[in-house]
Each structure stands twice: as structure tokens, then as C-alpha cells.
Amino acid sequence: MQSHIDRPIESPLRKTVITLFIIFYIMSVILWVLPWSRTRDFFIKPITQQIYYTGIWQGFAVFAPDPRKENYRIYATIRYDDGTEKIWHYPAMEKLGLFERYCKEHWRKYGNDCLNGNNLLWPDFARWVARANDEKSKHPLTVALTRTRAETMPPEDGFGKPNPEQLEKYQFYLYRVLPEDLKQTSQEILKQTSPEVLQQNSSNDSKRNRHEDSK
Numbered sequence: 001m002q003s004h005i006d007r008p009i010e011s012p013l014r015k016t017v018i019t020l021f022i023i024f025y026i027m028s029v030i031l032w033v034l035p036w037s038r039t040r041d042f043f044i045k046p047i048t049q050q051i052y053y054t055g056i057w058q059g060f061a062v063f064a065p066d067p068r069k070e071n072y073r074i075y076a077t078i079r080y081d082d083g084t085e086k087i088w089h090y091p092a093m094e095k096l097g098l099f100e101r102y103c104k105e106h107w108r109k110y111g112n113d114c115l116n117g118n119n120l121l122w123p124d125f126a127r128w129v130a131r132a133n134d135e136k137s138k139h140p141l142t143v144a145l146t147r148t149r150a151e152t153m154p155p156e157d158g159f160g161k162p163n164p165e166q167l168e169k170y171q172f173y174l175y176r177v178l179p180e181d182l183k184q185t186s187q188e189i190l191k192q193t194s195p196e197v198l199q200q201n202s203s204n205d206s207k208r209n210r211h212e213d214s215k
Contacts, residue, residue, distance in 0.1 A: 025056055032058050073148045073166055074111055076129045080138040088133055094163065116147070119173070126175035134182050145173040 028051050034040045044051075051057045074090040091107040114121055126143040134140060148166035152158065 028056060029058055068112075069152055071150050071152050071163055071166065072112065072116055074115060075146055075148070076126070077144040077146065078129065078133050078140050079142045079144075080135075081141050082138045084138065086133060088129055122173045123175060126173065127177070127181045130175075130177045130181055139182055140177045142177060143175045144171050145175075146171045 028047060031040055031044045032051065073092060076088040076090075078086045078088060080086070090111055091104050093101050093105065093108050096104060115125060122145060126145060129143050129145075130140040146169055148169040150164040150166040150168065153161065153164060
């Protein structure tokens with residue numbers, strides 16, 4: 001006795017939609033990775049937003065045809081209200097262990113592809129650095145972002161050698177920290193508004209009121 005397996009109904013419309021999506025995906029990826037040309041731009045510009053929205057864009061510029069020839073690093077100089085300063089270094093992958101590097105690899109991508117060329121992100125990033133380095137006894141007044149660079153060595157010369165020292169540096173952004181920038185994080189606020197904490201605060205307020213009334 002043969003068993004019958006229920007199969008989804010294959011409608012012509014369903015096949016057409018799937019086929020068109022596959023064709024769109026393949027053609028979009030091919031156009032996206034092609035070297036720059038007027039022909040490429042003519043076809044890619046009308047669908048650029050759709051490619052970004054669907055997340056099918058590809059980025060192989062780091063490999064070919066012109067690999068990156070510069071190595072960048074970022075660090076922040078934080079000046080506190082007591083006059084002291086602190087240097088916060090952006091995570092460098094070559095200084096991390098294998099597992100930590102795996103967990104923080106997105107830092108490299110964000111630093112190279114976002115922070116280096118998009119000044120709209122600098123204020124938010126500086127605010128994050130200020131909050132991450134805020135202390136109970138002192139608070140950040142300014143955050144200065146500095147970029148260092150060095151030319152990368154060709155593979156035949158640099159393989160197995162440490163990266164060249166980054167002697168070139170320049171401050172590309174200075175942010176003056178506002179009091180509202182250092183407000184508590186959402187997790188801390190949620191923790192303080194939990195039922196247990198609210199009940200404890202209410203009990204403390206009641207005791208304080210009774211003590212003041214008895215005076």
C-alpha cells in the first residue's frame with residue numbers, strides 16, 4: 001500500500017514570483033560586485049534602495065580590484081570634570097584572543113566602513129563613549145575622537161610581520177558632553193522600576209513621612 005504525501009499546491013503565480021525573485025537576486029549581486037562603470041550605475045541606481053532594504057548587497061571592495069592600502073585605528077580622549085583625562089582605545093582585532101575577536105569582529109566593520117566616512121554617526125558614538133566611561137566620582141566633559149593611520153605592507157613583504165606603527169594621527173571630532181547624555185541606561189531604569197524596588201521605595205517614603213509627622 002503506497003502512502004500519499006500531501007504536497008503544496010503549485011500555482012503558476014507562485015512559481016512566477018519565486019522565479020522572478022531568483023533572477024532579481026542573481027542579477028543584483030552580479031551588478032553590485034562589478035567594477036564601477038556608467039553602465040553599471042545606470043542599472044544599479046534604480047534598485048539600490050531595494051538591495052539595501054532586502055539585505056542582499058555584497059561588499060568585496062576590501063579584496064578586489066583595489067584592496068585597501070591603509071590601516072586605521074580610533075581612540076577617544078575623555079576629559080573629566082575634575083581635570084583628569086582618560087584614553088579609550090577602539091577594539092583592535094590583532095590585540096584580542098581568538099574567541100574575543102570572534103565576538104567583537106563587528107567593531108572592525110563598524111569602524112572601517114561607518115565611522116571613517118560618515119560624520120552623522122560621530123555625535124552618537126561620542127555620547128556612547130561618554131556613557132561607557134562615566135564614573136560615580138567624575139563625569140566626562142568632552143570626548144575627542146582621534147584617528148591614526150598607516151599604510152599596509154604588500155603581502156609579500158608584510159606576511160607574518162606586525163602591522164606598521166601608526167604615526168600619523170589627527171583629531172577629527174570633538175564633542176562637548178551634555179548632562180542628558182549621561183542619563184541612566186534603559187536597563188538601569190527598568191531595574192529601578194521593578195515591583196520589588198518600587199515597593200521598597202514606597203516603604204521608605206512612608207517611614208520618612210511618619211518620622212517627619214512625629215516631629
